[in-house]
Amino acid sequence: MTVDRTDWPIPPSRDPRYQGKPTYQRAARSESDAWVTDGHMLCRRLRMHDGYREVPAGESAITSLVPGPHGVILGATSGARSHLLVYYTSPPICGVADMGVLAESSEVRDSLVSWDDHTVYAGTSTGRLVRAEIAEYWMPEQVQHRGVPPARSIAAVAEPVPGEGICALVGLPDVGVLVGLTAPSGILFTYRPDTGETVQLGPVDEIGIFSRKLLLVGRAVYGARALGRVYRYDAYEPRGIEDLGIAIPHMPGRSYYSQVDSWTHDSAAGAVYGGDKDGLLFCWDLASGRMRILGKPVAAPGMRAIAVSTDGRVYGMGGDAGGLAHLFYWDPAAHELRDLGLPLATIERRWYGYEFDAACAGPQGEIYFGESERVSHLFIYLPPLRGR
Amino acid sequence: MPTGAIYVFDQLPIHDTCWAMIAGADDRVYIAACCEMTGGVGVYLVRFDPRKKSVDCLFDIAEAVGEPATNGRATQCKIHYSLMASSDGMIYGATHLSGPPAGDFYYSPWASWRESRSFIGSMIFAFDTRTDQVLWTDMCYPLEGSRSAGLDEVHGQVYGVGYPRDHFWAYKLEARETVDLGRIGSVNPLVVWTDPAGNGYTADDDGMIIRCNGEKLALECLDVFVPHAPYQGRFHCTVYDLVAAPDDPWTVYGVNWKADPWLFRYRMSPTGPGEMTALGPIRVTGGPEPGSYWNSQDHAAGLVFDNQGRLNLFANSVADYQTGTCIVHHMVLDPATGEQQDLGILDFDGHRPRYIPRAARTRAGELVLADVGGTPTRAYCLPAVEGPFINLPIRTWG
Numbered sequence: 001m002t003v004d005r006t007d008w009p010i011p012p013s014r015d016p017r018y019q020g021k022p023t024y025q026r027a028a029r030s031e032s033d034a035w036v037t038d039g040h041m042l043c044r045r046l047r048m049h050d051g052y053r054e055v056p057a058g059e060s061a062i063t064s065l066v067p068g069p070h071g072v073i074l075g076a077t078s079g080a081r082s083h084l085l086v087y088y089t090s091p092p093i094c095g096v097a098d099m100g101v102l103a104e105s106s107e108v109r110d111s112l113v114s115w116d117d118h119t120v121y122a123g124t125s126t127g128r129l130v131r132a133e134i135a136e137y138w139m140p141e142q143v144q145h146r147g148v149p150p151a152r153s154i155a156a157v158a159e160p161v162p163g164e165g166i167c168a169l170v171g172l173p174d175v176g177v178l179v180g181l182t183a184p185s186g187i188l189f190t191y192r193p194d195t196g197e198t199v200q201l202g203p204v205d206e207i208g209i210f211s212r213k214l215l216l217v218g219r220a221v222y223g224a225r226a227l228g229r230v231y232r233y234d235a236y237e238p239r240g241i242e243d244l245g246i247a248i249p250h251m252p253g254r255s256y257y258s259q260v261d262s263w264t265h266d267s268a269a270g271a272v273y274g275g276d277k278d279g280l281l282f283c284w285d286l287a288s289g290r291m292r293i294l295g296k297p298v299a300a301p302g303m304r305a306i307a308v309s310t311d312g313r314v315y316g317m318g319g320d321a322g323g324l325a326h327l328f329y330w331d332p333a334a335h336e337l338r339d340l341g342l343p344l345a346t347i348e349r350r351w352y353g354y355e356f357d358a359a360c361a362g363p364q365g366e367i368y369f370g371e372s373e374r375v376s377h378l379f380i381y382l383p384p385l386r387g388r
Numbered sequence: 389m390p391t392g393a394i395y396v397f398d399q400l401p402i403h404d405t406c407w408a409m410i411a412g413a414d415d416r417v418y419i420a421a422c423c424e425m426t427g428g429v430g431v432y433l434v435r436f437d438p439r440k441k442s443v444d445c446l447f448d449i450a451e452a453v454g455e456p457a458t459n460g461r462a463t464q465c466k467i468h469y470s471l472m473a474s475s476d477g478m479i480y481g482a483t484h485l486s487g488p489p490a491g492d493f494y495y496s497p498w499a500s501w502r503e504s505r506s507f508i509g510s511m512i513f514a515f516d517t518r519t520d521q522v523l524w525t526d527m528c529y530p531l532e533g534s535r536s537a538g539l540d541e542v543h544g545q546v547y548g549v550g551y552p553r554d555h556f557w558a559y560k561l562e563a564r565e566t567v568d569l570g571r572i573g574s575v576n577p578l579v580v581w582t583d584p585a586g587n588g589y590t591a592d593d594d595g596m597i598i599r600c601n602g603e604k605l606a607l608e609c610l611d612v613f614v615p616h617a618p619y620q621g622r623f624h625c626t627v628y629d630l631v632a633a634p635d636d637p638w639t640v641y642g643v644n645w646k647a648d649p650w651l652f653r654y655r656m657s658p659t660g661p662g663e664m665t666a667l668g669p670i671r672v673t674g675g676p677e678p679g680s681y682w683n684s685q686d687h688a689a690g691l692v693f694d695n696q697g698r699l700n701l702f703a704n705s706v707a708d709y710q711t712g713t714c715i716v717h718h719m720v721l722d723p724a725t726g727e728q729q730d731l732g733i734l735d736f737d738g739h740r741p742r743y744i745p746r747a748a749r750t751r752a753g754e755l756v757l758a759d760v761g762g763t764p765t766r767a768y769c770l771p772a773v774e775g776p777f778i779n780l781p782i783r784t785w786g
Contacts, residue, residue: 003432003445003448008402009429009490011404011763012426015493024493028493028494030494030496033499034496034498034499057570057572057607058607300502349574350574350575350593352574354571374570374572374607375572375573
C-alpha cells in the first residue's frame with residue numbers, strides 16, 4: 001500500500017515562522033505553568049511512617065476532614081471500608097494514623113464530628129451513626145513513645161432514618177446534639193448522645209431536591225433545598241426547618257440545578273463562602289443576608305472542597321468528578337480571585353492531585369485537602385506569605 | 389557486531405517516533421509510526437515483512453478510528469506501548485495522545501482538559517492480518533491516552549492504563565465496554581501484561597505488582613516489588629519493558645524504569661503473589677558511575693529472546709551530557725547464569741540509533757527494532773544468530 005497524502009504540514013522545528021523566536025520557545029513550554037507554584041503543595045501518605053502499611057487502595061478516598069482537639073486533623077475515608085484517620089500536625093509525629101474501620105462498604109462524606117477529646121461521630125452512607133471512642137493515650141507526646149493506638153471502640157449507636165444513608169452531619173457539643181441529613185430523601189434529623197434519642201425533623205424539600213451539605217454557623221445549621229434556597233435549623237431554640245427566603249446564586253437558567261458543592265463559615269468575617277455544582281464561588285454576608293457571586297475561578301464545573309485560612313483568604317478545589325482539580329483562592333482584602341493551577345506534590349512523594357472531596361483549615365494557616373481516589377493522600381497547602 | 393539493515397519509512401516524511409512494535413501471528417512485524425511533534429497528522433500502522441525485507445504503510449489509524457487528524461482536536465498521533473497481537477491473527481491497538489491539533493505546535497492534556505481542542509480519548513482498533521481489514525474501532529478510554537495495554541485472550545479483554553490520570557481500565561472486546569478500575573499512581577507504567585489465566589498485571593509508582601483479576605475485574609495489590617539498586621528508593625520503579633520467558637508461560641523477564649535500570653525475573657502465580665528475582669543492573673562498557681545516570685535517557689528496553697535463548701536488550705544511554713547525544717548499547721543476558729555481555733554500540737554502517745524502545749523477533753530469529761529519534765522514523769533489522777529454533781509465545785502486550 002502507498003500513502004497518498006502529500007500535503008504534510010511543516011514540523012514546527014523547521015517552520016521559519018518559529019525559528020529563533022523566544023515566544024515560540026516559551027509557548028512550547030507553557031505546560032510548566034499548569035502546577036501550583038504560588039505557595040507549596042505537599043502530600044502525605046496515609047500512614048504514620050514507612051513502618052506502617054498505608055490505608056489500602058480502594059479504602060483511602062478522604063471524604064471528610066475536620067479540625068480535632070489539640071491541633072490534630074481528623075478525617076474519614078470512603079470505599080470498601082471507611083477508616084478514621086488522625087493527622088498529627090506537629091513534630092515529633094507529623095503523620096497520619098489509622099484509628100480503625102468505621103464501616104464496611106460505606107462512604108463517610110461530610111459526616112465527621114469531633115465531639116470532645118475522646119469521641120468522634122461519623123455518619124455513614126449505609127445509614128448508621130457511628131461513635132468512635134479514641135484511646136486515652138492518643139495525644140502526640142504519648143504516641144511518640146507508645147506508637148499509635150487504635151480506637152478503643154467503634155460502634156454504631158443509631159440508625160436515625162432506616163433505609164436512608166447519612167450524607168451530612170454536624171455536631172453541637174454545647175447544645176448536646178448532632179444534626180444530620182439523609183439521602184436519598186433529604187430528611188433532617190437530630191441525635192442526642194446523652195439520651196440516644198433520635199428525632200426526624202422531616203424532609204428538607206417538598207420535591208426532594210436538596211444539596212447534600214450542612215453548615216454549622218454558631219448554633220444554627222444551614223442547608224439548601226430546591227432552587228438553591230437556604231434553610232435553617234436552630235438547634236438551640238428549635239423552630240423546625242425554616243426557609244430563609246434567600247438562595248445561593250446560579251448561572252442563568254440553571255436554578256433547577258442549583259446546589260451547594262461545598263461551603264465554609266468564616267466566623268471572623270461573618271460570612272459563608274461556598275461553591276455550587278457549576279463552579280461559581282459565592283459569598284453570603286450573614287449580617288446583611290446579602291448573597292453575591294465572587295466569580296468562577298476555574299474553567300470547569302464543580303467546587304468540591306473549600307476552606308478559609310487564618311488570614312481570611314479562601315482556598316478551594318474547582319473541578320468535578322473524573323476531572324482535573326485546580327486550586328483557587330479568593331482574597332477578600334485584595335478582591336482577587338485566582339486559579340492557582342493543578343496540585344502537584346513532590347513531598348512526601350511525587351503525586352498529582354486530581355480529585356478532592358474535603359478540606360479544612362489548619363491552625364497555622366495551612367489548608368488540608370482530602371484526595372478522593374482509589375489511592376489517596378492528605379494534601380497540605382502552605383500558602384505564601386503576604387509581601388510587605 | 390553483525391551488520392543489520394535500516395528501513396526508513398520515507399512515505400511518512402514527518403513521522404518522528406516508533407514506540408510500539410509487535411510480532412503478529414503471521415510472522416510479520418507491526419509498527420506504529422507516530423507523529424508527535426507536528427499538529428494535524430495521524431499515526432500509521434506499518435508492517436515489516438521479513439521474507440520480502442520490506443515495509444508497508446498500511447493505513448492512517450486516525451482516519452480508521454473516525455478521528456481524522458485535521459478535525460481540530462489533539463491528534464490520534466501515537467500508539468505508545470499499546471500494540472497487541474493475538475494468537476488468531478489479530479492486531480489490536482489503543483491510541484495515545486501527544487500531538488497538537490492541526491495548526492498548533494503544542495498540546496498539554498493538563499492545560500486542555502475537556503475543551504474543543506482536547507484529545508477525545510483513546511481509540512481501539514482491531515486489524516485482521518488474514519484479510520488486512522480493520523474489523524471495528526471504538527473508544528476504549530475517554531479523554532485520555534493509553535500509555536500501555538495488554539490483551540487477555542482468555543476473557544476477551546484488553547487492560548490498559550490511561551494518561552495522564554493513571555487509571556487502570558479493562559475493555560471487553562465482545563461487549564465493547566470499558567470498566568474503570570481506578571487510579572494506580574502518578575507514574576504511568578509502561579507495560580501492562582497478562583498471565584496464561586488471563587489476569588492483567590502492571591506495577592505502580594513504587595514497583596508494587598498490581599494484578600487485575602480477569603474474572604472479577606478487581607485490582608489486587610501484591611506484596612511483591614520490582615527490584616532496584618540498593619542505594620535507591622522505590623519511586624519510579626515501575627516496569628519499562630517486559631517479555632515472556634521462552635520456556636515457561638508463567639515467567640516474565642523485565643526491566644524497571646529507573647535511572648540505573650535493573651533487570652528482574654518474575655514468576656507469576658495464579659493464587660499467590662509470585663516470586664520476584666533480581667537480576668541486577670545493566671552495565672554498559674564505559675558507562676557512567678551508578679547513580680549519575682540521567683533518568684530520562686538511561687532506559688533499557690527492546691527485550692527479546694534470540695535463537696540462542698539469550699535475552700537481548702538495548703541500553704539507551706547518554707553519550708554526551710552536554711549535547712544530549714544518545715547511543716544504544718546492544719546487551720545480551722544469559723538467563724541461566726545472569727551473565728551479561730555488551731555487544732557494543734548499535735551501529736548500522738555509521739548510523740547510530742539514539743533510542744530503541746521495543747524489539748520483536750521473527751520466526752527465523754531476526755531481531756526487528758523500533759526507533760525513536762529520527763525523522764522520518766524507521767525500524768532496524770538485525771540478522772539471526774546461530775542457534776536452535778526457539779518458538780516464542782505471541783507477545784500479547786505492548
